[in-house]
Amino acid sequence: MTVSYTGVVTVTGEGRNGGRVAASDGSLTTALAIPQELGGGGGATNPEQLFAAGWGACFLGAVRRAAAQRKVRLTSTAVTVEMTLTHGDDDAFGLSAVLNLELGGVDDEMAAELADAAHQLCPYSKATRGNIPVTVNSKAAAG
CATH class of the missing domain: 2.20.25.10 (N-terminal domain of TfIIb)
Structure with a gap:
């Protein structure tokens, strides 16, 4: 490596x-x-905001890479990352995440395909896979 x-x-x-x-x-x-x-x-x-910022920046890079691999031209990209600190009945803390992706220049179907591909490419997504609950939402940008 x-x-x-x-x-x-x-x-x-x-x-x-x-x-x-x-x-x-x-x-x-x-x-x-x-x-x-x-x-x-x-x-x-706070740590949750810093984690969200890092993941969001990395995720958009992965989206751009996935789009380039498919020869798709994006006119805009935005992701809002929600990092939630959880506290269980066992007194243990954990995290969960929601990534809300909005892409310009594509339809909802292509936005979903690029979101799925980015979630496989992004090192933050790989690091958290199977460790915390993650939801990835996607949509085409209006206009």
Whole structure:
């Protein structure tokens, strides 16, 4: 296996409760906070948002690749990723995800085909497959 890239991020402090995130190349520096919905102060990002951002960016790259393989021209791409922190009766925390993909320049059928293909290509999708519940929705962009 050939390494293509390694992203390096350091998290300091109290993690999701007032910690800080910093990428080794300086491209990302941000505070962390517990969301208000979980009783925290909010006002900063959290691990679920960071995971959603990474997955969404990677997923759109996989969509573009799947479209190129099929010689399909997309006029727009957008994905909204919902990362949900769950808490079971056994007191264990988990995650679930919903990816809502909207593609311009294709019909609903092709949007679904590209979503399915991207879900097979995307490294985040591969890493979570069988580990957390994931729903992928797709539709053609209006207009």
